[in-house]
Amino acid sequence: MIVELLKTxxxxxxxxxLALGYLIGSVRLGPISLGGVCGTLIVALVIGQTGAxxxxxxxxxxxxxxIFALGFTGGPQFFANIGRGWRYGLLSIVEIVSVMALVMVAVVLMKLDAGTAAGLLAGAATESAVIGTASEAITRLGVPDADVATMQxxxxxxxxxxxxxxxxxIVLFTSQIAPLILRVNLREEAARLARELGGDGVLDEGQRLALPPLVGRAFMAGPAAGSAVAAIEARFGNNLTVERVLRNGEQIDTDAQFMLAAGDTVFVAGRRESLIEAASSFGEEVPGGGFVKALAQRVDVLLTRRDLNGVTLAQMRERAAPQDGRGIYVGAITRLDATVPALPGAxxxxxxxxxxxxxxxxVARGAKRLGYVIQQTQKTDFVYxxxxxxxxxxIGRFGVNVGGVSLVLGTGGGxxxxxxxxxxxxxxxxVVGSLPSAAAQVLKDFGLATFIAAVGLSAGPDAIRLVREYGLALPLAGILMVxxxxxxxxxxxxxxxxxxxxxLLGAIAGQQCSTPAISALVGVxxxxxxxxxxxxxxxxxxxLLPLMGPVVVGLAAKLG
Known part of the structure; x- marks a missing residue:
């Protein structure tokens, strides 16, 4: 009855x-979990035996x-990193060239068909999107439908x-094996690097500082009386801001030319280490309860300025005129789905x-100069x-013929x-093209999981035959290709x-597109x-890896 229900x-x-796959994928053994996509595929392969x-x-x-949502969310970073960060980008090229070469060696030695070769590339590189681009490329090989189904x-x-x-x-290599090869204490190296970048340590995901990096404190103007606000702020590298003064019971917003007077209560905000250093220059610290209207705002801004691409946060502050950068602090940097430490050297x-x-x-002044504020909207521009x-x-309908190998991008590549x-x-x-990050994430997660479930269900008994044919050769090839x-x-x-x-180890985890590897590395x-x-x-x-799907299919069809 259940079999008939699934078929009809x-x-x-x-x-x-989807439900069972994501449940299985959430099970963790240390830092390792299969993830929802691989879990969905395993469940779909089993259910596919029913004929559904x-x-x-x-x-x-x-x-x-x-695949469109993947490109949409990654587009800004992809183009930004083509010209910048070339040292890290070179490692992605090393990954693609070496893994493609290894796949072709496996094709020749193991007599792999185009489908098995593409699956080996997708699995060893832990890039699920290759499945889609390769599956479509197989339909264009001009072979019988039965062979297409088998290879898919x-x-x-x-x-x-x-x-x-x-x-x-990849998890064991980046977090355990590579540090032994390099003969380094990874925790000590990471702490040293954080100090070099201008911080005293960067936290694991999910942790928060007990002593926050940006703070506000109030002082009675003692040694600072008679000084201009601009001079005080410049003395401490503009890493603090005299935001407001309480004088004769009245709160006054300050500017760079404001002069402090004896008896003033001064509200200062900025980086914690700068305020600690500057405390004795202001005077006695007080509770500051009178500053009831001293508000702090938090705004997410998309950086669009071309001249700031590839500079550090410290250089950004140095380039800005004092009146432009005054009172603005960067609390976090978000790149793709990861949070980069907002240190001066970042x-x-x-x-x-x-x-x-x-x-x-x-904050409004800074947002206007850096890019545009990301509006917290839930609406998707379906026209765009x-x-x-x-x-x-x-675009996917166009292709070229290189050395007798037909390369067509297909819907996925296009x-x-x-x-x-x-x-x-x-x-x-x-002003156009709103696709909120939450909506884009749903498109990516549900779109890929649905696609994977569909191809898993259609795999049927061919899956069992392939495992019997190659045995331990496929797992071994997957290990070597990492x-x-x-x-x-x-x-x-x-x-x-x-x-x-x-x-470097983070970059190796990234070239493998491995989220579990970077999670394990951050923990170590x-x-x-x-x-x-x-x-x-x-x-x-x-x-780049999904674009290799049609390439590996074309080469494997010619060599295999």
Missing amino acids: QPEIALFVS RLAPDLKNVAFALF AHIVTAYSVSYLFGLIT VVHRGDVLTLLGAPAD LGLGVVIGML CLLSGLLFGWARTHFP LIPGLLSLWIGRMFLKLDAPM TGNSTPVIGYTITYALSNI
Whole structure:
């Protein structure tokens, strides 16, 4: 009865796959978890034995939405990192070239078909989007429909097997094996790096400082009486701001020319270390209960200024005129889905989201000069979304023939490129194209999970045959396709690029598009410095690897 129900109502099979898959994917063994996508695939492969199938149109629409949203959210960072951060970007190139070479070696030695080769690439590189671009490329090989179905089934089976072993390998390599090879204490290196970047430590995800970096304190004007506000602020590197003065029972907003007088109660805000240093210069500290209207505002601003791409936060403050930067502090930097430590030495890129803190007037002035405020809207511009997907599908129809290998982007590659361009355009023309981050995340998560469930259900008995045919060869290939690119990047990054160990290992986790690896690495280092390297390589690999799907299918079809 259940089998018949799943066959006649395949939508039930879809949501059962999603529910059970994400439940299985949430189970953690230390830092390692399969994740919802791989869990969904495993459940779908099992349910697929019942004969339940989803319509191909649903699969194609789901993947188009996922891949467009992926490009849209990654577009600003992708283009920002092409010209900047080249040392980290080079590691993404090392990953792509080496893993493609290893796949072709496996094709020749193991006699892999195009589907198994593409699945091996997707699983070992832990990049699920390759499944979609490769699946579509297989339909264009001009082979019988039965062979197309078999090879598409081989993609998901090879992916599920190699993904599991590739995931375990990259987590262990970045957090345990590589530090031993480098002969470094990763926690000490990360603490030293945080100090060099201008901080006294950066926290794990989910932790908050007991002593916050930005604070406000009140003083009775003693030694500071008779001094101009501008002179006091400049003495401490403009890392503090005299926001307000209580004089004769009246609160007064200050400016740079304001003169402090004896008997004033002074409200000062800024970086904690600067206020500690400056405390004796102001006078006796007081509770400051009279400053009932001293408000701080928190605003997220998308950085769009071209001249600030690739500079540090400290350099941003140095370049700004004192009256422009006065009272504005960066509390956080968000890049893609990761939070980069907002230390003075942290480099910002066009497309970053800067969280500005300060008085409302100061924050508004800073937002206007840096980019535009991200409005907290829940509305999606479906005109922009629909137009982007349509253009992507049209782009995907074009292809080239290189050395007898036909390379066609297909819907997946076309929508990825379209998403990149539309996301980049959004940063330049922010009045159009609203796609809130929460909505984009739903499109990515649900679109990919639905696509994966559809291809898993259609795999059927072919999955079992493939595992029996290759046995331990696929897991071994998955391990080698993580270790060899990782070792190459470790050698190049340390010997030639001279990268610090925490950021180098973060970059290796990013070139593998591995969220569990960066989570494990942050846990080992004790702070978030590895995220700085991770975001750059993740932005590049997350876009470039899916484009390799048609390439690996074309090459494998010719060589295999």
